[in-house]
Amino acid sequence: MTALPDDAEPEYTSLADKAYTVIRDRLIMLDIPPMTAIDDVALAKSLEVGRTPVREALKRLEIDRLVVSYPRRGTFATGVDITDLAYISEIRVQLEPLAARRAAEYSGPAIRADLAELADTIDRIDVRTLDRDELMRWDLHVHRTIYSAAANPHLEDTLIRYDNLATRIFCLFLDRMTHFDQHVGEHSGLLRAIAGQQADEAADRARAHVIGFEKAVREVV
Structure with missing residues (x-):
């Protein structure tokens, strides 16, 4: 494996920042596939943070067009549209x-x-x-x-x-x-x-x- 430089590793200023960075990279790399429902409870557990930082992160990710929220349906990874x-x-x-x-x-x-x-x-x-x-x-x-x-x-x-x-x-x-x-x-x-x-x-x-x-x-x- 070819390691990235040490300065490529993110530094987190808060739990919400950590949640945002990790979830963002999972979405970018398609580890969370397009159109997949986002389970904030499971994400919080995997990141070892509470649900509040995850929810704050998802709000930021919606601005980034990486997730989309629907009333009464939940939050989903956005699709990857070639257009x-x-x-x-x-x-x-x-x-x-x-x-x-x-x-x-x-x-x-x-x-x-x-x-x-x-x-x-x-x-x-x-x-x-x-x-x-x-x-x-x-x-x-x-x-x-x-x-x-x-x-x-x-x-x-x-x-x-x-x-x-x-x-x-x-x-x-x-x-x-x-x-x-x-x-x-x-x-x-x-x-x-x-x-x-x-x-x-x-x-x-x-x-x-x-x-x-x-x-x-x-x-x-």
């Missing part, structure tokens, strides 16, 4: 290049060194040896690292939300994709462009990455 891909990509193709450009322009030497080191790590990984969860977690880690380096918390929050939705689609169709290693491998060049303060190249690579992802999914649908 949403165009809407998600329309937003990401504008904002991902912005985040990459900002990261190249505004991140300091220490952050740029970390990004270059992350690129080196990715180059050493044989993507095809990773299981689905490892692959997805690396993908999420790279994107979230770039969003953080962009130094705009509002942009970061927005991109995390839409990258989460895109990742659910990625998980759903990963087994059919023949060149997923190429998609993940693109991260290295993007990270190096940011680390080298090549803002235009970083933005172009980020845009191409989003467009390539949508194309790859549509080829297997």
